[in-house]
Amino acid sequence: MHRDPLALRSFRVLTGAILIVWLVLPLVPLAIWSFARGWRFPDLLPREWSLKAWTYALSDTSGVLGSLGLTIFISVGATALSILVGVPAGRALGLYKFRGKQVVELMILAPVIVPGIAVALGIHSVFISLGLTNTVAGVMLVHLVPTLPYMVLVMAGIFANYDPAFEQQARSLGASPLQTLWHVTLPAILPGIIVGGLFAFLVSWSQYILTLLIGGGRVVTLPLLLFNFASSGRNDITGAIGMIYILPGILILLLTAKHLSGQNGAVGGFGKP
Amino acid sequence: MKLTRRNLLSTVMTLALFSPPAFADTADGDALNKMTWDQVVEMAKGGTVNWFMWGGADNINKYVSETVGGVLMDQYGITLNRVGLTDTVEAVNIVLGEKESGVMDAGSVDMIWINGENFRTMKQGGLAYCGYTDLLPNNALINWDNPAIANDFGVPVDGCEVPWSKAQFAFGHDSARTPNPPKSIGELIDWVKANPGQFTYPAAPDFNGAVFVRHVFYYAAGGADKLLGDFDQARFDEVAAKTWAILNEMEPYLWREGQTYPNSITQLNELFANGEVALNFNYEPSQFGVAVAAGTYPETTRTYGLSGGTIGNTNYTIIPFNSPNKAAALVLQNVLLSGEMQYAKADPAVWGASPAIEISRTSPQVQAQFAAIVLPPSVVSAEELGKNALPELQGGWISAIEQGWIAHVAQK
Known part of the structure; x- marks a missing residue:
């Protein structure tokens, strides 16, 4: 790594640039x-320009602006709940061996494997009862079904490379359980929480059928409004609502970019089998 | 938008308040059917109605939310909550799920824009509120003696829904590029062979693609008359063999040598917009006017019917059996059927949808308004198309034709 820093740096800059182009293009x-x-x-560019799509997207009739705040609220809430549930679950799966662990892993991954529409109607019936x-609370809760697998998977990877002895040392030096959590555990697993939380946020952000049901x-969240137009071929309105739709994702990506270098072992699977 | 905490909180609060309490009285359809219209209106006042409808057209959304919603609020104090769908079946599934879970009078859906297979599901599954049509004052404007109104894709309506608009299939072309498009299915078959790569149709089960295949099916049958009524396997087999032969013979001359078909009307629209194919079609001819106005299609776009006729249908609004806001939904249906609202919808600058009511039964002012409508040059008039209209078939035929096409044309 120290042998050729210039070549390495230009390689990094190049891959970074390609990545950005690939994302932005x-x-x-x-x-x-x-x-x-x-x-x-x-035509390489449109012959005529118009603000009609934006006028509609920003109008009361489209409901886009009204639903932006609600969508953020639901996705942030679903992310917070995912972290709350996913961190302990990931710890159990990453650190301990227990009977039936593979079954639990499979069950947690199931929502990613099974197509959503197949279970959506059953979930609907459960939520009715x-x-x-x-x-809003129901929608936030149901978003946990698709977000949790990502959160748990990432946290299990983090905990697989985590040494709980640090916690014992802190405790033996007189730290309270809360202090241990705050000063020892959290800093060690923070990159995983950020990566998993990012996944959870984006997965919640894009839910359609579960939100509708x-x-x-x-x-009414943004995908409900966006997919109406995306599926009817209205590229102009899809473009306008789409630009609003991707803003939070890009914002969060930029804020967390430094934690996404791939050097923190956050993408490591379930760890110890 | 400034996203303040108060703003966010108020959004959430509004939504929490939105869930209507289940008033047993406005949910009880049988009781409503015995009331007078004035009593229904009195009960509906100040309520909310949740109307689930396909939401992919900004002009339709504006008409519903602003024009219809405005009248409902101003005249009855009723709040209209338009819920956009990408596919009508999503709303039917919500009602179905609620029925299976025992939600009998506190459903989420108060009204659905519907027809065809979805109506059949609702009616056969006991998911529809029925028997109220005589209650609506504007029911007098509907000609229930017209079989095209009294039957929804061959299924008798039986007072379980009310018509909203009529639609009839039309073909479209760019008159600057293709001055003489084929005017019948027979001509089209020859035209496709003479103009390789210039035509294609969306693969079934795309709605519009399946309607095109039905036109070829009618052509192979020598007319629609023999196909009406219940599904008949022997007759189907005979006509289907001819239909698949025609379509398979046509296949190598289609866009991309028929190796693939567009998977939706949206994709065909884009091929047409880009000039990759010369012909397009749609069940809603007004969509061509919308696309020209939006600049998607060239100004020289024109639409036309076939000399042998094109298939037409009526679309409706239905109230689910478990709607808690039936009184408000009835008021909404009555408003939608009024001459004024049907005219507003027929205005090509607004939407351009054909009225489902008899214009001759409306007031002289409304009749004069309808007479004064000038369609954009890209949209063929409903009267012109209506001269040669073909009926839709019952669901059994439609699904057999779709499955047969997939098995014998697409997968051959």
């Missing part, structure tokens, strides 16, 4: 579409 046509009044092959349908049309 698909968004450019989306942005152009949102200002286009028609854009036909083989719990009285959680048509509420459990929210019953009363809880």
Whole structure:
């Protein structure tokens, strides 16, 4: 690593640049579409420009701005709950061996493997009997089904490389359990919480069918509005709502970028079998 | 938008308050059916109605939320909550799930924009509120003697839904590029062979693609008359063999040599917009006007019907059996059927949807308004199309044709 720092640095800059281009490039046509009044092959750029798509996207009728705050609230809440549940679960799976561990791992991964629509109707019936349908709380809770696998998987990877002896040392030096958690455990697993939380946020952010079923049309998040137009081929309005839709994701990505270097072992699977 | 904490909180609070309490009285359809209209309106006042409908067109969304929602609020104090769907079946599934879970009078859905297979599911599954049509004052504007109104894709309506708009399939072309498009299925078959790569159709089960295949099926059958009524396997086998032969013979001359088909009408629309294919079609001819106005299609786009007729249908609004806001939903249906609202919807600058009511039964002012409508040059008029209209078939035929196409044309 120390032998050729210049070559290494330019390699890093190059891969970084490619990564950014690869992420940003698909968004450019989306942005152009949102200002286009028609854009036909083989024109390189639209011949006419228009603000109509943005006027609609920002209008009361579209409901986009009203749902932006609600969508952020639900996704932040679902992320917080995922962390609360996912950290202890990940600790158990990453640190300990126990009977039936593989079954538990499979069950946790199941929502990622089984297509959502197959279980959506069953979940709907469960949520009705719990009285959680048509509420924001119900939608937030149901988002845990697809977010938890990511959170638990990441945390299990972190805990697999974690030495609980540090906690015992802190305790023997007189730290309270809370102090131990705050000063020893949390700093060690923070990169995992950030990566897992990012996954959880983005997965919650993109839910459609679960939100529609459990929210019953009363809880209208951005994907509900966006997918209407994406599936009907209205590229201009899809572009405008899409630009609003991706903002929080990009913002969070930028804020957490330094934790996503891939050097923190956060992407390590379940660890010890 | 400034996202303050208060702002966020108020959004959440509004949504929490949105869930309506289950008033046994406005949920009880049988009791409502025995009331007078004035009593229904009195009960509906100040309520909310949750209308689930396909939400992929900004002009339709604006008409519903602003025009219809405005009238409901101003005249009845009713709040209209339009819930956008990407597919109507999503709303049907919510009602179905609620019924299976025993939610009998506190459902989430108060009204659905619906027709065809989804209506059949609702009616056969006992998911629809029925028997109220005589209650609506504007029911007088509906011609229930017209079989195209009284049957929804061959299924008798039986007072379980009310019509909202009519639609009829039309073909579209760019008159600057293709001045003489084929005007019948027979001509189309020859035209495709003479113009390789210029035509394709979306693969079933895409709605519009399946309707195109049904036109070929009618052509192979020598007319729609023999296909009406219940599904008939022997007749189907005979006509289907001819249909698949025609379509398979056509296949190598399609876009990309027929090796693949567009998977949705959206993709065909893009191929047409990009000039990759010369012909397009849609069940809603007004969509061509919308696309020209949005700049998606060239100004020289024109639409037309076929000399042998094109398939038409009616679309409806339905109230689920477990809607807790049936009184408000009835008021909404009555507003939608009024001459004024049907005219507003027929205005091509707003939407351009054909009325489902008899214009001759409306007031002289409304009749004059309808007479004054000028369609954009890209949209063929409903009267012109209506001269040669073909009926839709019952669900049994439609699903057999779709599955047959997949097995004998797509996978061949």
